[in-house]
Amino acid sequence: MKILGIIPARGGSKGLKRKNILPLGEKPLLQYTCESARNSKLLTKVILSSDDEEIIEVAKGLGLEVPFKRPDNLAQDTTTSLEVVKHALQYFKDKGESFDAVCLLQPTTPFRESELIDKAIQKFISDSPDSLVSVREVPHEYNPHWIFEEKEGRLSIATGEKEIITRRQELPKAYFRDGAIYLTKTSMILNQNSLYGKNIGFIDTTDSPYVNIDTPSDWEKAESILNTMK
Known part of the structure; x- marks a missing residue:
């Protein structure tokens, strides 16, 4: 199965300004997701989708492929993840390249390991749901x-x-989405205009370190987790 990994990182974050490239420990936040994605054995291609030149340069410095600069109209507070994914798929379609599925990996959940990505993909392939999301138990x-x-x-x-x-x-x-992994069949995205569909699979990450960074207090939690992992 050909799977496109997309790391979305816009420049206009509001809760924590410039968070995608702020240093967490000794690395910019973006690097954690970049490394886990690049170490995945089952992602066919991994790209960055960003509107911000500085973020793009940081990503390129990390060896991440940046095939395009996301247009400003797709980098607003109201822009949905679905719109970002569809833009990337259309870009590659215009280049004559297609993918069976998309794996969205948000930089704001930095402690997701490459093994988790591959485990999620394996379950996605074997169970064949419309989509698969990472969740934690409520x-x-x-x-x-x-x-x-x-x-x-x-x-x-x-x-x-x-x-x-x-x-x-x-x-x-009961579970809540933790934001670490979203896997969706391309047909569901393009034909049903959905990142989920009706048949949603899941992978439980309850026992792994977790933070979804949006505020300064979330950042402090991330630093605390990082200290315990050293």
Whole structure:
């Protein structure tokens, strides 16, 4: 299976300015994802998608392929990951190159290992879902079956059930996306205009170090994790 790895890194981050190239430990943040992607044995090609010249130069210095500069209209706060992926696929289509799937790897989750990428791809190939995402288990106290919604001053169970599940042991597992890996069939992206589809596979990363960096406090957490990994 031909899989295009895309590392999206725009220049206009708001929560933490210039975060993609800020030094985390002894490396720019972007380098962590660059290294894990390049060490993957199952990604066919890995590229950077960015609108920012400085980020592009840093990426090239790391040996990352940068086939194009992303247009400004695809580097806004409102730009979706789907739009970024479709732009990259169209670029390669115009060059006569196609891929069976896309693997989106966000620099803001720096502690994802190349082994995890390959494990996710292997599961994606063997199970053949529309997409596969990396997830982490939701702590039981935040399980959606124990979450309430407010409507007109009254609470109701968020899942729509009339009776709450009383025992923790009876709660079904629930997960949230951790942002580390998104794998999607190209046909789903181009024909269904979706990064997910209806048949979504997953890989559980609950036991691995995790942060998704958006704010200064997230950055502090990343530095703390990095210190424990030395």
